[in-house]
Amino acid sequence: MGESTREPAHLDLFRYLTADERDEYIAIMSHFTSSLLADMSAATAAELLTAAGTPLAADTTETRCKQLVRWGNLVPSLRDTRVTTVADYLRARSRYQVSSLGGRVHRGALEIMSAADGAREVARELLGQIAHALADIPKLLDAGIEGERGERLAGTVTTVFNNQRLFTDSVTDFYAYLSGVLTRFDLGGEEYAQFKSLLLDYVDLINADVNKHAPLIAEALNQVLAVLDRLLPVLDALPGLQLGDDIAVERSAGRARSDWEQLYQWYSGEESGPGQLRAAAGQALGQLIANAKRILDSSRTGYSRRADLLRLAGRLARASDAEADRLFTAGFGAWPARHLGLGPEEPDPQITPTTSWMVADPIDVPVSLRERGNRVAKGRSSRVPDTATDRRMVEAAARAEAQRLREAAAELAACGALDGARLSPAARGVLLEQLGRLLTTDHDADAVIVDYDLGLALEATRGRRTRIDSHDGTLTVEGYTLSIRSIDSSLAALPDAL
Incomplete structure (x- = not known):
């Protein structure tokens, strides 16, 4: 069976954690995983849930169990149930057990939900145990594998990889927590002093252990790799789970050559684990120094505003709704967004401070201001830019716009009466602009609007509607008959009011 066909089933194992009835599902799965090979009916599970303070009807529990079976978290029990009464049969007709993957998923979910939201201690003491266990493997091979020595050898191999996994998981969680704390913008005062001590003391202790034991582990791994061809057959010969070639068996770590190669790469590769730990420590130290600079230099915008924000929050809590709106607007500058002209470096000089940011081109913000809030100018002053190119670009755009308007005006002037005319979108746009000007005038009778720049006169006579196609x-303009003409030859005949 291919990986693509197994993947949806594996994803279904997590659905009960996000379902609407997740509390009920989690309670049911907790009872099925509370003991080894728990086998119970839905009615029994309902009784246990009620006794534990989660009352759930037997029928509802049955429905939840069937859904967990469809997701793969539970499997129907195959044990024959012997009963003496019909009531007992109805009670025990559907029995369930937790599946192997369902149990692993639930145990991991419970571990995460019960974990404290804080730092995880690094299991640094396991490095010495790993070094000693690796040094014992060649000695056990040379002493022979008769009797219990083979089992002891297998136990030593399993111990090495289990300790390595526990160490890498703990150190990864610790540095992830440390990175999340040091990147906080409001870190300061007592909290900063606490984490400074953590970084300078505990991180240094971790690096010291790694620097001490990593060379010993790498040297011991070289000796194990030299006898790996003898070690793997011994591990394969020990009694284990054999289900044939059709069923995959997940073996313990250390039984394949790739496991040892990956372990060797972690301690001796180009991107080794010790090297990554030293780099992470250096990065954390750099962030700590950056925070110290931010705290000491209060002239920039990078210092903590925690006290100011708390004071503002207190005033907002005591204010009325209207006062809170004004206070929030004033405190955070939450006025309508406007485009700010920043000088000759504007990409388009036609953009003014009244242009909305939604239609204007974005402005590049320096990295120091965007990421660190640092407004201090660094480096030498830039040269005054040459605006000749921008000026030529603006002039070319203005000439193109003027030509487009002239062509649209000529098209309109050729129409005369506009009812039934067919215009281009450009000519229709000019007409709408002139019509808007005309309709804003306060005339009860007929009206005329003149545009001397375009050389057009638009006349509107009250009457039937005007229909213009594009x-x-x-x-469609309701209630007006529109006509347009050029004013080059008829300017003298226009009314004096024009």
């Missing part, structure tokens, strides 16, 4: 739609 390839992308139809414009």
Whole structure:
């Protein structure tokens, strides 16, 4: 069976953790995983849930168990149930057991849910145990594998890889927690002093243990790799789980050559684990120094505003709704967003402070200001930019816009009466602009609007509607008959009011 067909089933194992009835599912799975090979019916599970303070009807429990079977967390029990009464049969007709993967998923979920939201201590003492266990493997091979020596050899190999996994998991969790703390923007005062001591003392202790034991482990691994061809057959010959070639068996770590090669790479490779730990410690120390600079230099925007924010929160809690709105707006500058002109480096000089940020081109913000809030100018002053290119670009854009308007005006002037005319979108846009100007005038009768720049006169006579077609739609003006003409030859005949 391919990996692509198994993946959805494995993902289904986690569905009960996010379902709407997750509390009920978790309680049911906790009872099925509380003892070894628990085998119970839905009615028994319902009684246990009720006794534990989670009352759930037997029918509902049955429904939840069947859903867990479909997800793969539970499997139906195959044990024959012998009963003496019909009631006992109905009570025990559906029995369930936890599946192997379902039990692993639930145990991991419970471990995560019960974990404290804090730092995890690094199991650094296991490094010495790993070094001693690796040094014993060649000695056990040379002494022979008769009797219990083979089992002792297998136990030593398993101990090495279990200790290595526990150490790497603990050190990964510790540095992830440390990184999350040191990148906090509000870290300061007593809390900063506490984590400074943590970094300088505990991290140094971890690095000292790694620097001490990593060379010993690498040297012991070289000796084990030299006798690996003798070690793997001995481990394979020991009694184990054999289910044939059709069923995959997950073996303990250390039974394959790839396991030893990966372990060797962790201690001796180009990107070795000790090297990564030293780099992580250096990065954490650099962040600690950056925080110290931020705390000491209060002239920049990077210092902690925790006290100010707490004071503002207190005032917001005591204020009315209207006062809270004004206070929030003033405190955080939450006015309508406007585009700020930043000088000659604007990519488009036509963008003004009234241009919305939604339609304007984005402005590049320096990395020091964007990531660290540092407004101090660094380096020498930049040269005054040459605006000749921008000026030529603006002039070319203005000429193109003027040509487009002239062509649209000529198209409109050629129409005369606009009812039934067919215009291009550009000409229709010019017409709508002129019509907007005309409709804003306070005229009860007919009206005329003149645009001397375009050389157009738009006349509106009250009467029937005007319908204008374009390839992308139809414009209908109700209550007016529109006509347009050029004013080059008829300027003298216009009314004096124009």
